[in-house]
Amino acid sequence: GVPFKVFSPKNYENRAAYESELLNQLELNEVELIVLAGYMRIIGPTVLTAYANRILNIHPSLLPSFPGRNSIQDALEANETKTGVTVHIVDAGVDTGPIIAQEKVAILPEDTVDSLEARIHQVEHRLFPQVIQKVIENKNL
Numbered sequence: 327g328v329p330f331k332v333f334s335p336k337n338y339e340n341r342a343a344y345e346s347e348l349l350n351q352l353e354l355n356e357v358e359l360i361v362l363a364g365y366m367r368i369i370g371p372t373v374l375t376a377y378a379n380r381i382l383n384i385h386p387s388l389l390p391s392f393p394g395r396n397s398i399q400d401a402l403e404a405n406e407t408k409t410g411v412t413v414h415i416v417d418a419g420v421d422t423g424p425i426i427a428q429e430k431v432a433i434l435p436e437d438t439v440d441s442l443e444a445r446i447h448q449v450e451h452r453l454f455p456q457v458i459q460k461v462i463e464n465k466n467l
Contacts, residue, residue, distance in 0.1 A: 329355070335367070345372035352377070361458055362416065363450075366395070369416055381416035382461065384454045386446045388412060388428055393421035398446065399439050408432055409442070411449045413457045427457045 331351055338344035349372055352360070360373075360381040369381060387397035388410040394400075401409040410430040417423035429449050433442060 341370050342372060345370050349373050349376055359458075359461065360416075361454075363454065368420065371418070374416065374418060379415055382426070382458065383414055383416050383421070383423070384450050385412045385414065385421050386410075386443070386450070388430065389414060389421055389425060398443050401433060402437065402439060402442065406433055409446070411446060411453055413454060426461070427453060429453050 333344065333348055333351075335341065335344045338347065352373070353376075358380065360377055362369075362381065362383040365383070374381070385393070385397065386409070387393070387401060388408070389412040391406075392398075392400045392404075392409070398409070408430050410428055412421075412425055413427045414421070414425045415423040431442070431446050431449055
């Protein structure tokens with residue numbers, strides 16, 4: 327029963343046109359908070375400006391370590407003993423916004439990208455809803 331709309335950036339002339347339509351729909355629906363989970367796109371200035379400090383993202387590392395797309399593989403290749411999950415506010419950088427919450431996940435000697443990713447997802451699926459609920463209740467964004 328949750329209303330939704332599907333957008334494909336490929337259907338727009340450029341990123342600005344895509345984000346303009348996205349922003350239009352967000353405003354029409356009186357969206358107050360944007361929550362990114364698996365979005366895997368950089369938020370451009372059109373949406374970022376309109377929703378400054380009101381966009382949450384979840385990232386599979388203990389930021390500022392290992393930002394970007396390949397954070398799990400990067401942590402494994404760096405022979406780290408731990409990584410984790412970070413919930414942060416989106417800013418103009420890539421995974422650079424203020425951190426709201428973090429939780430550690432051990433990297434086991436036998437871990438592969440897939441096994442570590444599965445354990446990270448378990449933490450994400452628990453932590454992100456908790457943080458979102460607290461943000462909504464406290465309205466601290």
